[in-house]
Amino acid sequence: MLREKYLTNWCMMVVILMVLAANATAQIYVDAAATGANDGSSWDDAYIDLQDALDVALAGDEIWVAASIYKPTKLEFADYPRSATFQLISGVALLGGFGGETILSGDIGISGDNSDNCYHVVTGSFTDVSAVIEGFTIEGGCADGPWDIDGIDPPERYDQGGGMFNFLGGPTVNHCIFQGNYALLHGGAVENRGANSSPKFNHCTFNTNSAVQYGGGMYNAPGSSTEFSNCVFNGNSAGLHGGGMNTNQGNTEVSNCEFNGNFAEQAGGGMVIDRSIAVLTNCKFHDNTAQNLNGGGLVVWECDPELTDCKFHGNFALYGGGFAAGYLCDAKLSNCEFNGNTAMLGGGVIAYMSNPELIDCKINDNTASVCGGGMNIFFSSSPILTGCKINDNSAPAGAGMFNDIGCNPELTDCEFNGNLAENEGGGMYNDGGAILTDCILQGNHSGDLGGGMANGSSSTVILEHCLLWGNTAVNATGEFAQISDNGFPVINNSCIQGWTGYFGGANNTGKKSEYIK
Known part of the structure; x- marks a missing residue:
């Protein structure tokens, strides 16, 4: 009896040890300056090429990458050198920042010549949340290629997502910097596309990325579901809409993020939310510009996002310097602040063909060159304002608020003080x-x-x-x-x-x- 019990316990221990061994995390080392065996087993014997580590990584592994510059070498299409990309892997964590800045660069051709840079520096397509990339600077992606190469669905979209492209992918991106990336169409730094494209970005920074059309920093395409926490979008630009970010027919949660100094030639200097489900909490929109249309900080079209504790300061647009509630928008804004924004119409806020609800908001010190220094309401809009303070704004007419023909706002417990x-x-x-x-x-x-x-x-x-x-x-x-x-x-x-x-x-x-x- 004792012998049988002993054998049973021993077998159980063997099984447990085998399971633990199977699930043990292995570290694979990469260091461009290593001079050892080049097998990834230690820092001394680290791989010098990041792609070598990706080629051998299995689910549960971590790839530790030392400070240096790494360029993609694995081609998606043999006849297209610019199709080189670092493809993330579900279950594998790619970790940079060991010993200093770790750069993933798209500058694979002539140094400083973007015309031969790779289309996507990093690709997170067909991954899930267990595909992790953390601690890298991702730069120099130039997505100015063809929409499709092989004629097989889905198309490659080499004209979108210069820094990172996620198709039906949901990787986790932590503490990364995306800078100096470009796209001919959408998503200068990143594009997320497809129904299962659900990446999470935490503590990431997007600097000076650009797109000819939409989303200089980020483009969330129809069907995507994205989350952003503690991210910063600085100095990104779009030739049409969404200098910092453009979300189109997707789901987006944005918390504790900043949009600073972004530029759109048309609408949404900081951000565009278009026919999407969106929740923004404790976000800041500072010094963004929508040069020729609306929403210097943020513009919303045909949807009902919720904004809580958001601040809009120093933004500019022709219409709605801080925030523009556009066509068929019933946005809900709670405890938001609009300060020091400027526009031709609606220095702080504009509502057109929309019915936004503003609760406990402060609309102060904004300026309009024509009317509605604090807020402009026009084109059959009926916003509801409760507990709002509209103070110290200026405009030729309706310094605090301008209410146009056919509009019917309802205001309860609101204050207008010191407007000129x-x-x-x-x-x-x-x-x-x-x-x-x-x-x-x-x-x-x-x-x-x-x-x-x-x-x-x-x-x-x-x-x-x-x-x-x-x-x-x-x-x-x-x-x-x-x-x-x-x-x-x-x-x-x-x-x-x-x-x-x-x-x-x-x-x-x-x-x-x-x-x-």
């Missing part, structure tokens, strides 16, 4: 309908009429339990400095400085002491 209009509507200008409840317009100024609020002749404005006080207008005094006498405002239970009863309504007063918020 050269012409009409220091706090707000209305050509459409607007409903304001429990709102305060105070200390605003206009160079013509309606220091607090100016209304066009066709406007239909409802004020319920609002305070208009301390506003000034060059060409109006008394209650008309607070609200102009155009249009058909309906005012009830409100306090308006200089109130005479001219506007009618019920339970209104000119005594501030009688107004209780």
